[in-house]
Amino acid sequence: MKIRRWHDGKVLAEQSLMDMAGYIGHRGDYHDIFLKWVQERQIPILMNSKVISYADTSPHPSLTLSTGQTISADLIIAADGIKSFARHLVLNTLDDPISSGYACFRAYFSPSPSMQSDPLLNTYLGNQDSVNFWIGPDMHVVQNTLRQGKEFNWILTHKDDGDIPESWFQPGDMNEVRKLVKDIDPEIRGIIMATGKCLDWKICYREPLKTWVSPEANRIVLLGDSCHAHLPTSAQGASQAVESAGVLGVCLGLIRGKEEVGVATRVYEKVRFPRTRVSQTHGEDLRDRWHNVLKEVGEDVEVDPEVVKIKNRPLYAFDAEQDARDKWEEVSARVKEEFARGKIEPLC
Ligand SMILES: Cc1cc2nc3c(=O)[nH]c(=O)nc-3n(C[C@H](O)[C@H](O)[C@H](O)COP(=O)(O)OP(=O)(O)OC[C@H]3O[C@@H](n4cnc5c(N)ncnc54)[C@H](O)[C@@H]3O)c2cc1C
Structure with a gap:
């Protein structure tokens, strides 16, 4: 894992992934491990079941779903x-969640064969998993590949004072992204600029x-x-x-x-x-x-x-x-x- 300078990619520090001996994982694969465990024990999972109220009662608290169904438990x-x-x-x-003052633009995709063969785009599209960060004033970019380089992820964290929208799946404005990364290291700029769409994700805390x-x-x-x-x-x-x-x-x-x-x-x-x-x-x-x-x-x-x-x-x-x-x-x-x-x- 390399931590690089924003404008030229100079390596400022190199360390093992997240300061540990670890692996990059896709959260979908991680969810599958839990799901398999639950299924093996035949524990029911109710999908599309929005909880609309809770009753804090002893010895059996309960919750009510938007369907009207009430479920109680220990x-x-x-x-x-x-x-x-x-x-x-x-x-x-x-x-309400408090805005941290930062937001992320995020994109995740399988690079096309033409991206993979384009020398202006492909520095980080190799067939090895890689993780790099570019840090700059009030901004940073994270890049990583997954599944032996078949999938690619970038996240651009930047200053933001916008409202917190209701949706987690707010489309991001790629023109805004392109402005923010106009002077980043060219070796990562190309692939970000060439990305078709992204999400805009406010970073909240409590x-x-x-x-x-x-x-x-x-x-x-x-x-x-x-x-x-x-x-x-x-x-x-x-x-x-x-x-x-x-x-x-x-x-x-x-x-x-x-x-x-x-x-x-x-x-x-x-x-x-x-x-x-x-x-x-x-x-x-x-x-x-x-x-x-x-x-x-x-x-x-x-x-x-x-x-x-x-x-x-x-x-x-x-x-x-x-x-x-x-x-x-x-x-x-x-x-x-x-x-x-x-x-x-x-x-x-
Ligand atoms: C950009 C980014 C990078 C991150 N990187 C990492 C990382 O490297 N490592 C790491 O450990 N963590 C990371 N995290 C954090 C991680 O994603 C969260 O901490 C984790 O998803 C929290 O899990 P959770 O189950 O508590 O909540 P969530 O994953 O938010 O799940 C909550 C679930 O509850 C459901 N729900 C909500 N309201 C209701 C309702 N009323 N009725 C029924 N269902 C409801 C939602 O639909 C959702 O499925 C990252 C987060 C972000 C944004």
């Missing part, structure tokens, strides 16, 4: 993304929440972006969602019976909150370093590679499930004491 896990509707229940208020668990019965719990959204520069949002799911599973496995589901959910939020705050702030730190470093030094000054490197390595040597097991005794005792006092301490 526990509801609301992994409903950054625009989460379930958080309104937990917060007891309406809160302030840290005081709680991830429903207030009355403690049996509706937020998970993933609904409670700990990350900036893309963390490259951690989905990873942390999976860790959170693992920890919630451990906590549910450690209670003595269904009457203690609320203990499990409250331990889960206390264990996960500090960990996700660390990985969230990694993304903010990296974005600020990338977008500012070239404002501060002249062309002739060598940039210290450490200033532009991704510093996620400390996040990886961590076993989230073991961490939950290690903390269970102490944190579950604290939760029981808070229940006895009738006051759950806020996460922040």
